[in-house]
Amino acid sequence: MTHEPTNAPHSALAEEEFVAVTDPGEINRAEHTAGDRFVVNTSNLFSWLYPVLMLAICSQVVLRGTGNNQAWLDDLQWWLYGAAIMIGIGFAVTTKSHVRVDIFHANFRTEKKARVEIFALAWLFLPFVILCWDVTFHYAMSSIEAREGSDSPNGLHRLYLLKTFLNISFLFIGIAIWAAYYRELRRLTVPHLWKQLLVALPSTMFLLNLVIYYAIYWYLRLFGPAELEARRITREPIFETTTVLGVEILWTMLFTFILTPALILAAWLLRRREA
Numbered sequence: 001m002t003h004e005p006t007n008a009p010h011s012a013l014a015e016e017e018f019v020a021v022t023d024p025g026e027i028n029r030a031e032h033t034a035g036d037r038f039v040v041n042t043s044n045l046f047s048w049l050y051p052v053l054m055l056a057i058c059s060q061v062v063l064r065g066t067g068n069n070q071a072w073l074d075d076l077q078w079w080l081y082g083a084a085i086m087i088g089i090g091f092a093v094t095t096k097s098h099v100r101v102d103i104f105h106a107n108f109r110t111e112k113k114a115r116v117e118i119f120a121l122a123w124l125f126l127p128f129v130i131l132c133w134d135v136t137f138h139y140a141m142s143s144i145e146a147r148e149g150s151d152s153p154n155g156l157h158r159l160y161l162l163k164t165f166l167n168i169s170f171l172f173i174g175i176a177i178w179a180a181y182y183r184e185l186r187r188l189t190v191p192h193l194w195k196q197l198l199v200a201l202p203s204t205m206f207l208l209n210l211v212i213y214y215a216i217y218w219y220l221r222l223f224g225p226a227e228l229e230a231r232r233i234t235r236e237p238i239f240e241t242t243t244v245l246g247v248e249i250l251w252t253m254l255f256t257f258i259l260t261p262a263l264i265l266a267a268w269l270l271r272r273r274e275a
Helices: 008-022 032-045 049-066 071-095 108-147 160-187 195-197 199-222 228-234 251-274
Strands: 239-242 247-250
Touching: 032 071, 032 160, 049 071, 049 195, 071 247, 108 160, 108 199, 160 195, 195 199, 199 228, 199 251, 239 251, 247 251
Parallel strands: none
Antiparallel strands: 239 247
Protein backbone atom coordinates (compact mmCIF):
# COMPACT_ATOMS: atom_id res chain seq x y z
CA MET A 1 0.00 0.00 0.00
CA THR A 2 1.38 3.39 -0.95
CA HIS A 3 0.68 6.83 0.53
CA GLU A 4 0.78 10.17 -1.20
CA PRO A 5 3.44 12.56 0.09
CA THR A 6 2.04 15.15 2.47
CA ASN A 7 4.06 18.12 1.22
CA ALA A 8 5.47 19.36 -2.10
CA PRO A 9 9.16 19.66 -1.06
CA HIS A 10 9.22 16.04 0.09
CA SER A 11 7.55 15.01 -3.16
CA ALA A 12 10.12 16.91 -5.23
CA LEU A 13 12.97 15.37 -3.24
CA ALA A 14 11.56 11.87 -3.72
CA GLU A 15 11.18 12.48 -7.44
CA GLU A 16 14.77 13.76 -7.74
CA GLU A 17 16.08 10.72 -5.85
CA PHE A 18 14.08 8.43 -8.12
CA VAL A 19 15.41 10.13 -11.25
CA ALA A 20 18.95 9.97 -9.86
CA VAL A 21 18.67 6.20 -9.60
CA THR A 22 17.03 5.61 -12.97
CA ASP A 23 18.64 8.17 -15.28
CA PRO A 24 21.20 10.75 -14.12
CA GLY A 25 20.92 12.41 -17.54
CA GLU A 26 17.45 13.69 -16.63
CA ILE A 27 18.52 15.55 -13.48
CA ASN A 28 18.28 19.33 -13.94
CA ARG A 29 17.36 18.80 -17.58
CA ALA A 30 15.77 22.26 -17.72
CA GLU A 31 19.26 23.76 -17.31
CA HIS A 32 20.82 21.68 -20.08
CA THR A 33 22.07 23.26 -23.27
CA ALA A 34 22.08 21.65 -26.71
CA GLY A 35 25.62 20.46 -25.98
CA ASP A 36 24.49 18.76 -22.76
CA ARG A 37 21.65 16.96 -24.50
CA PHE A 38 23.98 15.86 -27.30
CA VAL A 39 26.32 14.33 -24.72
CA VAL A 40 23.51 12.63 -22.80
CA ASN A 41 21.79 11.22 -25.89
CA THR A 42 25.03 9.98 -27.40
CA SER A 43 26.04 8.40 -24.10
CA ASN A 44 22.68 6.65 -23.77
CA LEU A 45 23.21 5.16 -27.21
CA PHE A 46 26.72 3.96 -26.38
CA SER A 47 25.54 2.47 -23.08
CA TRP A 48 24.14 -0.43 -25.13
CA LEU A 49 27.74 -1.50 -25.71
CA TYR A 50 27.87 -2.88 -22.16
CA PRO A 51 25.37 -5.73 -22.74
CA VAL A 52 27.27 -6.60 -25.93
CA LEU A 53 30.53 -6.50 -23.94
CA MET A 54 29.13 -8.88 -21.31
CA LEU A 55 27.97 -11.23 -24.06
CA ALA A 56 31.44 -11.15 -25.63
CA ILE A 57 33.11 -11.88 -22.27
CA CYS A 58 30.80 -14.78 -21.43
CA SER A 59 31.11 -16.24 -24.93
CA GLN A 60 34.90 -16.13 -24.77
CA VAL A 61 34.91 -17.82 -21.35
CA VAL A 62 32.77 -20.67 -22.67
CA LEU A 63 34.76 -21.02 -25.91
CA ARG A 64 38.09 -20.91 -24.10
CA GLY A 65 36.88 -23.61 -21.69
CA THR A 66 36.06 -25.88 -24.61
CA GLY A 67 39.39 -25.28 -26.30
CA ASN A 68 38.01 -22.97 -29.00
CA ASN A 69 39.64 -19.70 -28.01
CA GLN A 70 38.77 -16.83 -30.38
CA ALA A 71 41.36 -14.06 -30.53
CA TRP A 72 38.97 -11.69 -32.22
CA LEU A 73 36.65 -11.88 -29.18
CA ASP A 74 39.51 -10.78 -26.93
CA ASP A 75 40.13 -7.80 -29.20
CA LEU A 76 36.41 -7.03 -29.38
CA GLN A 77 36.24 -6.75 -25.62
CA TRP A 78 38.93 -4.07 -25.62
CA TRP A 79 37.23 -2.24 -28.47
CA LEU A 80 33.83 -2.21 -26.75
CA TYR A 81 35.19 -1.37 -23.32
CA GLY A 82 37.42 1.41 -24.63
CA ALA A 83 34.62 3.05 -26.63
CA ALA A 84 32.09 2.85 -23.79
CA ILE A 85 34.49 4.21 -21.17
CA MET A 86 35.61 7.19 -23.26
CA ILE A 87 32.03 8.20 -24.02
CA GLY A 88 31.12 7.57 -20.39
CA ILE A 89 33.63 10.20 -19.27
CA GLY A 90 31.68 12.86 -21.16
CA PHE A 91 28.42 11.61 -19.63
CA ALA A 92 29.93 11.74 -16.13
CA VAL A 93 31.04 15.36 -16.66
CA THR A 94 27.58 16.42 -17.82
CA THR A 95 25.69 14.62 -15.05
CA LYS A 96 28.32 15.14 -12.31
CA SER A 97 28.22 11.38 -11.71
CA HIS A 98 31.99 10.93 -11.62
CA VAL A 99 33.91 10.34 -8.39
CA ARG A 100 34.04 13.60 -6.46
CA VAL A 101 35.50 14.71 -3.13
CA ASP A 102 32.61 16.73 -1.75
CA ILE A 103 33.68 17.04 1.89
CA PHE A 104 34.04 20.82 1.56
CA HIS A 105 32.30 21.46 -1.78
CA ALA A 106 28.91 20.22 -0.53
CA ASN A 107 28.71 23.00 2.05
CA PHE A 108 29.73 25.84 -0.27
CA ARG A 109 27.27 28.51 -1.36
CA THR A 110 25.92 28.20 -4.91
CA GLU A 111 28.19 30.95 -6.23
CA LYS A 112 31.28 29.45 -4.64
CA LYS A 113 30.42 26.01 -6.01
CA ALA A 114 30.12 27.54 -9.49
CA ARG A 115 33.54 29.20 -9.17
CA VAL A 116 35.14 25.94 -8.07
CA GLU A 117 33.51 24.08 -10.94
CA ILE A 118 34.62 26.73 -13.46
CA PHE A 119 38.22 26.56 -12.25
CA ALA A 120 38.24 22.75 -12.32
CA LEU A 121 36.62 22.49 -15.75
CA ALA A 122 38.11 25.38 -17.70
CA TRP A 123 41.50 25.80 -16.03
CA LEU A 124 42.43 22.19 -15.23
CA PHE A 125 40.38 19.57 -17.05
CA LEU A 126 39.79 21.11 -20.47
CA PRO A 127 43.46 22.06 -21.10
CA PHE A 128 44.39 18.47 -20.23
CA VAL A 129 41.78 17.11 -22.67
CA ILE A 130 43.01 19.45 -25.42
CA LEU A 131 46.53 18.17 -24.84
CA CYS A 132 45.27 14.56 -24.96
CA TRP A 133 43.55 15.27 -28.27
CA ASP A 134 46.78 16.66 -29.72
CA VAL A 135 48.83 13.66 -28.58
CA THR A 136 46.30 11.06 -29.74
CA PHE A 137 45.89 12.82 -33.09
CA HIS A 138 49.45 11.92 -34.02
CA TYR A 139 48.92 8.51 -32.41
CA ALA A 140 45.91 7.87 -34.66
CA MET A 141 47.53 9.28 -37.80
CA SER A 142 50.56 7.02 -37.38
CA SER A 143 48.26 4.04 -36.97
CA ILE A 144 46.27 4.98 -40.08
CA GLU A 145 49.40 5.42 -42.19
CA ALA A 146 50.71 2.03 -41.04
CA ARG A 147 47.30 0.35 -41.51
CA GLU A 148 47.83 -1.08 -38.04
CA GLY A 149 46.02 -4.30 -37.21
CA SER A 150 45.84 -6.86 -34.43
CA ASP A 151 48.92 -8.66 -33.14
CA SER A 152 47.04 -11.92 -33.59
CA PRO A 153 46.39 -13.32 -37.09
CA ASN A 154 42.83 -14.15 -36.00
CA GLY A 155 42.25 -10.90 -34.13
CA LEU A 156 40.29 -7.81 -35.11
CA HIS A 157 42.29 -5.92 -37.69
CA ARG A 158 41.95 -2.24 -38.64
CA LEU A 159 43.12 -1.25 -35.16
CA TYR A 160 43.56 2.26 -36.53
CA LEU A 161 39.77 2.64 -36.36
CA LEU A 162 39.84 2.24 -32.59
CA LYS A 163 42.76 4.65 -32.23
CA THR A 164 40.96 7.18 -34.42
CA PHE A 165 37.87 6.82 -32.25
CA LEU A 166 40.05 7.44 -29.20
CA ASN A 167 41.11 10.76 -30.67
CA ILE A 168 37.54 11.73 -31.61
CA SER A 169 36.32 10.82 -28.13
CA PHE A 170 38.45 13.60 -26.66
CA LEU A 171 36.49 16.05 -28.83
CA PHE A 172 33.33 14.58 -27.33
CA ILE A 173 34.67 15.01 -23.81
CA GLY A 174 35.69 18.57 -24.68
CA ILE A 175 32.12 19.36 -25.75
CA ALA A 176 30.84 17.95 -22.46
CA ILE A 177 33.31 20.04 -20.45
CA TRP A 178 32.53 23.27 -22.30
CA ALA A 179 28.77 22.75 -21.99
CA ALA A 180 29.13 22.11 -18.25
CA TYR A 181 31.40 25.14 -17.92
CA TYR A 182 28.83 27.29 -19.75
CA ARG A 183 26.11 26.20 -17.32
CA GLU A 184 28.25 27.05 -14.31
CA LEU A 185 29.24 30.43 -15.75
CA ARG A 186 25.58 31.17 -16.35
CA ARG A 187 24.99 30.92 -12.58
CA LEU A 188 27.32 33.90 -12.05
CA THR A 189 26.81 36.14 -15.08
CA VAL A 190 25.37 36.40 -18.55
CA PRO A 191 27.75 34.09 -20.47
CA HIS A 192 28.50 36.19 -23.54
CA LEU A 193 31.14 34.72 -25.83
CA TRP A 194 33.85 37.15 -24.75
CA LYS A 195 33.23 36.22 -21.11
CA GLN A 196 33.41 32.52 -21.93
CA LEU A 197 36.76 33.01 -23.66
CA LEU A 198 38.15 35.26 -20.92
CA VAL A 199 37.10 33.20 -17.91
CA ALA A 200 38.39 30.03 -19.58
CA LEU A 201 41.66 31.76 -20.51
CA PRO A 202 44.01 28.73 -20.31
CA SER A 203 41.66 26.62 -22.42
CA THR A 204 41.22 29.47 -24.90
CA MET A 205 44.98 29.82 -25.27
CA PHE A 206 45.58 26.06 -25.55
CA LEU A 207 42.95 25.75 -28.27
CA LEU A 208 44.08 28.82 -30.18
CA ASN A 209 47.68 27.61 -30.05
CA LEU A 210 46.63 24.31 -31.63
CA VAL A 211 44.69 26.14 -34.35
CA ILE A 212 47.74 28.28 -35.15
CA TYR A 213 50.11 25.31 -35.09
CA TYR A 214 48.04 23.12 -37.40
CA ALA A 215 47.11 26.01 -39.70
CA ILE A 216 50.82 26.67 -40.32
CA TYR A 217 51.61 22.97 -40.58
CA TRP A 218 48.94 22.19 -43.19
CA TYR A 219 49.65 25.36 -45.13
CA LEU A 220 53.28 24.30 -45.52
CA ARG A 221 52.29 20.73 -46.30
CA LEU A 222 49.79 21.72 -48.99
CA PHE A 223 51.42 24.82 -50.45
CA GLY A 224 55.04 24.58 -49.39
CA PRO A 225 57.96 23.58 -51.62
CA ALA A 226 57.54 20.19 -53.28
CA GLU A 227 60.79 18.93 -51.81
CA LEU A 228 59.62 19.66 -48.25
CA GLU A 229 58.90 16.32 -46.59
CA ALA A 230 56.06 16.01 -44.09
CA ARG A 231 58.39 14.88 -41.33
CA ARG A 232 60.60 17.95 -41.80
CA ILE A 233 57.83 20.54 -41.71
CA THR A 234 58.06 21.04 -37.95
CA ARG A 235 61.77 21.82 -38.36
CA GLU A 236 61.01 24.90 -40.41
CA PRO A 237 62.02 28.27 -38.85
CA ILE A 238 58.38 29.17 -38.14
CA PHE A 239 58.27 26.35 -35.58
CA GLU A 240 61.51 27.42 -33.92
CA THR A 241 62.01 29.96 -31.12
CA THR A 242 62.58 33.68 -31.20
CA THR A 243 63.74 36.11 -28.51
CA VAL A 244 61.37 38.69 -27.03
CA LEU A 245 62.61 40.96 -24.24
CA GLY A 246 65.47 38.57 -23.60
CA VAL A 247 63.20 35.54 -23.32
CA GLU A 248 63.16 32.70 -25.83
CA ILE A 249 59.66 31.79 -26.99
CA LEU A 250 58.23 29.67 -29.78
CA TRP A 251 56.83 31.63 -32.70
CA THR A 252 53.52 29.76 -32.37
CA MET A 253 53.28 30.72 -28.69
CA LEU A 254 54.11 34.33 -29.53
CA PHE A 255 51.26 34.37 -32.05
CA THR A 256 49.01 32.86 -29.37
CA PHE A 257 49.84 35.58 -26.84
CA ILE A 258 49.06 38.23 -29.44
CA LEU A 259 45.91 36.72 -30.92
CA THR A 260 44.23 35.62 -27.67
CA PRO A 261 43.49 39.16 -26.36
CA ALA A 262 42.67 40.22 -29.92
CA LEU A 263 40.09 37.43 -30.17
CA ILE A 264 38.51 38.30 -26.82
CA LEU A 265 38.43 42.00 -27.74
CA ALA A 266 36.80 41.20 -31.09
CA ALA A 267 34.12 39.13 -29.34
CA TRP A 268 33.54 41.98 -26.86
CA LEU A 269 33.24 44.59 -29.63
CA LEU A 270 30.84 42.33 -31.54
CA ARG A 271 28.68 41.99 -28.43
CA ARG A 272 28.62 45.76 -27.92
CA ARG A 273 27.63 46.25 -31.54
CA GLU A 274 24.77 43.78 -31.22
CA ALA A 275 23.62 45.43 -28.00
